[in-house]
Amino acid sequence: MGEILHASRPSPRTSGPSKMDMRLDDIKAIGIVGAGQMGRGIAQVCATTGYHVQLVDVAEPSLTEALAKIRTGLERAVERGSLTGHQAGEVLALIHPIVQLDRLQEADLVIEAIPEDLALKQELFAELNRICRTPTVLASNTSSISITKLGAASGRPDRVVGLHFMNPAPVMRLVEVVRGLETSERTMTLAMDLAKRMGKIPVVAKDVPGFIVNRILIPLINEAVFALEEGVASAEDIDLAMTTGANHPVGPLALADRIGLDTVLAICEVLYQDLGDPKFRPCPLLRRYAEAGWLGRKTGHGFYVYEEVRGTGREAMGDEIRPLASRPSPLA
Numbered sequence: 001m002g003e004i005l006h007a008s009r010p011s012p013r014t015s016g017p018s019k020m021d022m023r024l025d026d027i028k029a030i031g032i033v034g035a036g037q038m039g040r041g042i043a044q045v046c047a048t049t050g051y052h053v054q055l056v057d058v059a060e061p062s063l064t065e066a067l068a069k070i071r072t073g074l075e076r077a078v079e080r081g082s083l084t085g086h087q088a089g090e091v092l093a094l095i096h097p098i099v100q101l102d103r104l105q106e107a108d109l110v111i112e113a114i115p116e117d118l119a120l121k122q123e124l125f126a127e128l129n130r131i132c133r134t135p136t137v138l139a140s141n142t143s144s145i146s147i148t149k150l151g152a153a154s155g156r157p158d159r160v161v162g163l164h165f166m167n168p169a170p171v172m173r174l175v176e177v178v179r180g181l182e183t184s185e186r187t188m189t190l191a192m193d194l195a196k197r198m199g200k201i202p203v204v205a206k207d208v209p210g211f212i213v214n215r216i217l218i219p220l221i222n223e224a225v226f227a228l229e230e231g232v233a234s235a236e237d238i239d240l241a242m243t244t245g246a247n248h249p250v251g252p253l254a255l256a257d258r259i260g261l262d263t264v265l266a267i268c269e270v271l272y273q274d275l276g277d278p279k280f281r282p283c284p285l286l287r288r289y290a291e292a293g294w295l296g297r298k299t300g301h302g303f304y305v306y307e308e309v310r311g312t313g314r315e316a317m318g319d320e321i322r323p324l325a326s327r328p329s330p331l332a
Contacts, residue, residue, distance in 0.1 A: 077170075265290045
């Protein structure tokens with residue numbers, strides 16, 4: 001949060017972009033579609049950088065919950081001293097929750113952060129092409145789905161790019177910038193510059209399933225679930241082995257709970273289907289947990305069981321990534 005806060009702010013709008021040209025200083029308003037875990041985190045990052053944010057979700061309760069969690073995150077930043085109370089208020093005031101997608105017609109950039117479903121994303125990108133002005137750049141926070149396919153669905157493939165933020169977006173510094181087959185060099189430059197303005201470290205990734213991080217990370221998590229299913233060790237001991245033996249800051253099963261087991265499963269399936277290699281086959285235990293609704297932190301139950309801090313109404317997060325619970329789930 002502190003690094004993002006001190007990133008350079010967008011300058012006041014002087015004139016609109018030309019018909020086909022969007023530059024970094026033309027971006028004043030950013031639309032975020034999807035108010036879930038990633039969408040609300042990206043919204044907080046954009047607002048902290050000084051952008052006006054339209055946070056869109058079809059469900060008003062999701063927007064209400066997103067704003068509450070953003071407010072909680074800002075309060076923690078104030079407690080840590082990385083923001084003042086006044087600055088936190090300014091950030092929150094820049095985020096505008098809306099349920100009507102059509103209101104994104106004035107957005108200069110739109111970042112999609114809906115569930116990892118190709119058909120849903122293709123439908124959304126086609127609709128955004130209808131709604132948004134010609135120069136508007138459409139970005140996806142997808143963690144595994146082809147940017148080329150989304151570009152083709154959008155009708156403006158030269159202005160479609162992947163902006164894959166890591167979770168939690170306000171904390172993690174990396175952004176994978178993914179070039180689709182027809183993504184223009186100008187769009188890539190804009191995406192790289194935008195990530196840097198937000199205080200992030202961008203890396204360019206080829207448009208292949210999983211890009212960089214998830215191509216490496218998700219098989220590791222999946223293998224940890226196989227180890228759990230086969231009784232190699234308990235969830236606690238698997239994570240302890242990787243944190244103390246491989247010097248990972250968090251174990252793979254606790255990290256899966258942080259990401260969301262439904263998301264981990266979806267990425268596994270994309271890797272398996274698109275690459276055709278059996279090493280990416282999702283572990284049956286991972287699928288059973290997802291089908292049971294045991295999705296990790298967001299549902300209070302995954303490979304660990306999570307509780308709320310009494311009297312605060314918020315989930316105990318510890319140091320952002322350390323699991324609260326110490327007992328593995330009974331199905332493990």
